[in-house]
Amino acid sequence: MGSLHAGEREDSFREMRLRLASLDGTRETDAFYYGGTRGTVEISLRSGHRVVGTPNHRVLIALPEGGLDWKRLDELEPGDQVATQYGDDLWSQTPARFKSFAPSKPYGSQKRIDIPTEMSEELAFFLGAYVAEGHISRSVHTVRIANTDEGVIDRLVASARELFEIDARVARHAGRCPSVELSSKTLVEFFDYLGCGDRSRAKRIPDAVLRSPRPMVLAFLEGLSLDSYITSSLPKWAICVASNGLLDDLQAVLTNLGIVHSRITKHNAEYDRSFDEVYVTGRYAQRFVSMLSFPEPHKAARARELVASSPAQSTADVVPGLDGRRLYGLIPAGRSGRYGKGTGTSKEFNHLRDPRTGWVSRESLERVATLPGVELDDWVETVLERNLHFSPVADVRDGGEREVFDVSVPETHAFVANGIVNHNTVNLPEQTTVDEVSQLLIEAWQLGVKAIAIYRDNCKVAQPLSGSKDRSEAGVAAQIAALGGVVAAPRRRRLPDDRTEVGRKFRVGEYEGYIHVGLFDDGTPGDIFVDIAKEGTTLAGLMNSFMISVSLGLQYGVPLEVYVSKFSHMRFEPSGMTNDPDVRVAKSLVDYIFRWMGKKFLTAEQQEEAGILTPEVKARLAAAYAAGEAAAPSHEAPPAGQTALFNSWEDAVECSRCGGRMVRTGSCYTCRDCGTNTGCS
Missing domain, CATH: 3.10.28.10 (Homing endonucleases)
Structure with a gap:
């Protein structure tokens, strides 16, 4: 970072745009800071990585009981597990140039040589x-x-x-x-x-x-x-x-490449x-x-042998705070079966139940995370998504007086330097007063802090961390009261192992398939699976993945009418005539599936709003128009929770020419897609 210093005076900022890594992905800096000479703390990790910074500088660590937290350099102790983010893969887009190189004047018989103008x-x-x-x-x-x-x-x-x-x-x-x-x-x-x-x-x-x-x-x-x-x-x-x-330089390069290593x-x-x-x-x-391409033949041959080998699982790369038995408990139970025909996978992970298994290895975690139905804690998801690896602090010492540099990252103020996740933010509870913030700034100045970012809880829609520590029953009750008594706490409602299912064989154009809908005890849909095309094809894989996502949404409380509203009438191939008398033409497979779901499980009022013309809806519309009533939208207050918005005036049938939805124009209907009209000019 010192190479970014361009002669700025002490304790000053300079505008600078530079891409760097953070826990939220790639970020762009807005300033470079030169702090002059300050007292520092130096920590060394067992992996060989070193961090030198001012005592108040913070890094990300894993807690022994599970979870992630920020800790100041002067608070770190040997054994603390510091997070290192591998595989950022951030490189310059242009070669370095050598504009400032100025050789001395040649003398005597000294031969002139060419010096490249840029790296190659x-x-x-x-x-x-x-x-x-x-x-x-x-x-x-x-x-x-x-x-x-x-x-x-x-x-x-x-x-x-x-x-x-x-x-x-x-x-x-x-x-x-x-x-x-x-x-x-x-x-x-x-x-x-x-x-x-x-x-x-x-x-x-x-x-x-x-x-x-x-x-x-x-x-x-x-x-x-x-x-x-x-x-x-x-x-x-x-x-x-x-x-x-x-x-040190090599470790920084390997970390950026995503190569976990040791020293x-x-x-x-x-x-x-x-x-x-x-x-x-x-x-x-x-x-x-x-x-790499090794220039020496004997090393190239050994490299080929290494690539072709099957290395054993590494037990040195572990996730601190993640217990083996706890991870094993997240594996869903499968169905038993003779001669290896069961669907259970837990036997493969029996080593996690071994009392001698302490913290789980990263390879075991990655394998468990790929199993269907496994739901990991948020902090574990962060470890996997951001490719965090951990190494214990081996030594903490006084770094002496050194020049210090920093970069400013808007919003999160967290960034990754040589793989180590850093942070420079002060989080305050919502009750903090103006005088307390003023005093904090004075204390920061007295301590020689180069710069701080202050966040008060709920001061903005999105903030990096929360400073609230009140987890008592009274504190939780006060927070609920502040939210008007409504707390968004998603909870998954799982289907029983023995459940009632509704199925249908359908056809859209030349494609045939089967819809399977599992029902809760109250008759509402809880999951949906669609068999279409051959197993292993791209269409079947995408459809299965999409339906798993829809099933999880239904189990977490997303209303079915929201899905019907969003995915009905989507147009893409394959499309065409169907074998359903109520949905004669489908614009796509997704269009048919969700219109059929709406026809099967929504009320007549919801079907009417979604433009699904079942016999019940047609009868309602005919009675309304016979009585001279207009189909006006309801203005009743919606219930608490997520609701869907529909165009209630779109009550017409499908177009006989293109299959699009027609809209009422006077006493007739007009297709919005091709312009076909049912009789009026």
């Missing part, structure tokens, strides 16, 4: 190879990259000629790896400008690579893979280097030094190596 995939690969196995000899202004593979050597020589118009020399010494050598003072200055580092401990991923499109970042990783290794016995990709800063420290007895290693295992290793 081949340049990114060359830089990755240098960061992996290169160094700079400043005394002779030479860049050297060593590798044992002749194919890699040939590619580097060709790249040097293509990128810089320089003829590289290949040095071959007995007992040492061949190395590609490029002698140029301008090239050394260019590598310094990019920030590649000249020695192993100073290596970094250049900022110009990180600010380039995804293919260029992957090309850099292909070059960097020259220093990585892939194991064939265990699905694993790893790289062990001396530069911790390089591994450990290894001790090398030969050199009596410790080195950090970043590694990826299991299905994430398969995903990662499939993204």
